[in-house]
Amino acid sequence: MEDNNKIDRRPKKEKVRPEFPKRAVITAGMPYGNKELHFGHVGGVFVHADTFARFLRDRIGEENVIFVSGTDCYGSPILESYRKLVENGEFDGSIHDYVNGNHEKQKQTLEDYDISLNLYGASALDRASEIHEEVSKDIFESLYHNGYLEKLSTPQFYDPEYKVFLNGRQVVGKCPIEGCQSEKGYADECSLGHQYMPSELINPISALSSKKPELREVSNWYFKLEEFFEPLRELVSYFRTNTNSRKYQLNTMEEFLKKPIIYIKKSYYEEKKDIIDALPKHKLLEEEKKASITILFEKLTDREEACNILTKEGINYRTGKTLVPFRLTGNIEWGVKVPEIEGESNLTFWVWPESLWAPISFTKTYLESIGKDKTEWENWWKSKDAKVYQFIGEDNIYFYGVAQMALFMALQGKDYTIDPEEGKLRSTHLIANNHILFMDKKASSSSEIKPPMAKELLNYYTKEQLRIHFLSLGLSNKSVSFKPQVYMKEEEREGVDTVLKDGNLLTNVFNRLVRSCFYTAQKYYDSKIPEGSISDSVLSEAKEAILDYELKMYNHEFHMITYLLDTYLRNANKYWVNNMRIAEKEEDDALRKQVLIDSFHAVRTATAFIHPIAPEGCEMIRDYLNVSDKIWNWEYIFETMDFFTKDVEHHELKFLEPRIDFFAKHESQIIAE
Known part of the structure; x- marks a missing residue:
């Protein structure tokens, strides 16, 4: 969008500005279809993803940004929740009705928070479901023909009392991974995302009979994830050196990129030395201060054989994180159907794999809805000019940072690379946030600490107050607690409510500056911005803030952006108060005009x-302001107000009535005051 009349007021010696892709897809994970959205869904992921999506629309053009997400309709958590509700007489519809009801509630909550999704689909509903089935079929067949699938007969939990195989959430035990702090381990993954074989789960109990289930052999398709050990290590190294990927998420990925390990207490080793020494080829690592010895294997198959031996001998052990075959299929009826290959039929996809490529399905669904060609999605997922940004929670780093990266390489074919040529599926850019806690404790629907629902928060705070507060928490650095005082007892409340403290930057500081500018223009200058040049110091401060803001947004440092805003707006308010006081006292119209011109530039920049x-x-x-939406376009970010007002003949500001707020407080806060 060239404009020959545009004046270049950029600094002569600018900082190097970051480069953004020509096209971008933003995703925000997929909430399970068995619940409404709690504060963690919105505050921990969606607000961050939406802020970045909105920024990119301003930065590279609305037509070049697609923001998609959707309800994760399938999987054992949904099936088990539905089963319990029906069993207790609390729901009498189909499972399709069940997930559709939750999907609509999720969608409404996101709209209430101004989450600007191009599509909020659902893996089992409407056109998105049909396209998702097509994508799932294509991916499965491509992985098979590329040689990256294997059919394995593995043990699965079976409840002999109910005479059924148990899905993942119908078995609960203790995670076998060394050092894991998960509250619950399920059939083959724990609540923190650790993967293991069902036979490794410690003290499994059936959710149906409350008894220990049996293990029976079942055939399923697995992705050969362990073959991507070295490519994934290379990819992590590339990310660490060449991208702004968050260091802690790369460290988390590397935790899984270790050789297969078993930990055994030293006391067991001394008692069973002959048996342990006879295990498949291994190395013993012993550290003085540790209570266990480490047994290191070169191959996963050797470790699995060793686990079987130790189990038969009654020797307790724990395993370390490593790459294991990634299960693609299961036998629960509620799921995306798997194509029949090698005589294996009636299988469905395990929910985690199909949720990894669901964003592709949603992208295709959206593009079809606006009349684009079937192959258009490739310009967003397979082009070097494009980038896919995936906002996730830290528990999902294994799936998106390890499994998905390997899957996408496998879909390139046998000649895969970490930096594929044009037209091949590329790795995504992950933005993993740490946990957002509730009152200093991890809250989830499946834990003792129940999180407040996102829609409930809107009974006490405005969406703007909550959005800026969630961004300020700094989840890129560490887990942070959300402490809204409305959920505290009166005696526990100390100081200012932290939600209101951040929200005040909008409802008080910025609101006051904008109103002051409008009322002064109305009172003295017939609702017009006076003509004149902006002070050099004001221009310089704005330009520096623009460059700083852009870099922080590029690096997804959202909490730093709120700090920048706080400094910039408080400086602007201070400038207004100090100088306008003098202008009014001395009836200095020249100073009043200058302050108003300068302050409107601060308003233009801050807005x-x-x-x-x-x-x-x-x-x-x-x-x-009575200007076009060109004011959001970052091609003109350094331009002053006169650049935008000249588009309107005989420009004047819209009249602002008394007591009108651009950022209003919640009605409950006004009553309280």
Whole structure:
């Protein structure tokens, strides 16, 4: 969008500005279809993804950004929740009805928080479901023909009392991974995402009979994830050196990229030395201060054989994180159907693999809905000019950072690389947030600490207050607690409510500056911005803030952006108060004009910054400024107000009535005041 009349007011010696892709897909994980959205879904992932998506629309053009997500409809958590509700007489519809009801509630909550998804689909509903089945079939067949699938007969839990195989969530025990702090281990993964074979689960109990289930052999298809050990190590090294990937998520990925290990207490080793020494080829590693010895294997098959031997001998052990075959299929009826190959029929996809490629399905669904060709999705997922940003929680790093990366390489074919040529599926860019805690404790629907529902929070705070507060928490660095005082007892409340403290930047600081500018223009200058040049210091401060903001957004440092806004807006308010006081006292119209011109530039700049964070209030400011949405376009980010007002003949500001707020407080807060 070239404009020959555009004035280049950029600094002569600028910092090197980051480069953004020409096209971008943003995803925000997939909430399970057995629940409404709690505060962690919105505050831990969706607000961050939406802020970045809105920024990119301003930065590279709305037509070049696709933001998709959807309800994860399949899998054992949904099936088990549905079974319990029906069993207890709390639900009498089909499972399809069940997930559809939750999907609609999730969708409404996201709309209430101004989450600007191009598509919020559902893996089992409507056109997205049909396309997802097609994508799943294509991916499975491609992996098979590329030689990356194997059919394995593995033990699966069976409840002899109920005479049924148990799905993943119908078995609960203790995770076998050394050092795991999970509250619950399920059939082959724990609540923290650790993967293991069912035979390794410690003290398994059936959710149906409350008794120990049996293990019976079942055939399923597995992805040969362990073959990607070295390519994944190379990929992590590449990310660490050449990208702004968060270091802690790369460290987490590397935890899985270790040789197969077994840990045995030293006391067991001394008692059973002959048996342990006779295990398949291994190395013994012993550290003085540790209570266990480490047995290191070169091959996963050797470790699995060793586990079987130790189990038969009654020797307790724990395993270390490593790459294991990634199960693609299962035998629960509620799932995406798997193509019949080698006589294996009536299988469905395990929910985790199909959720990894669901964003592709949603991208294709959206593009079809706007009339694009079937192959258009490749320009977003297979092009060097494009990038896919996936916002996830830290528990999902294994799936998106290890399994998905390997799957996508496998889909390139036998000649896969970590930096594929044009037209081949590329690795995504992960933005993994740490846990958002509730009152200093991890809360989840399956734990003792129940999280507040996202929609409930809107009974006490505005969406703008919550959005900026969630961004300020700094989840890129560490797990942080969400402590809204409305959920505290009166005697526990100390100081200012942290949600309101961050929200005040909008409802108090910025709101006051914008209103002051409009009311002054109305009172003295017939609702017009006075003509004149902006002070050099004001221009310089704005330009520095713009460059800093852009870099922080590029690095997904959302909490640093809120700090930048706090500094910039408080400086602007201080400038207004100090100088306008003098102008009014001395009746200095020249100073008043200068302060107003300068302050409108600060408003123009800050509004562009805040637009991705609190869009509704910013759109209201744009409307009252009486300018086009070109004001959001970062091609013109260094331009001043006169650049935008000249588009309107005889420009004047829209009249602002008394007591109108651009960023209003929640009605409950007004009553409390």
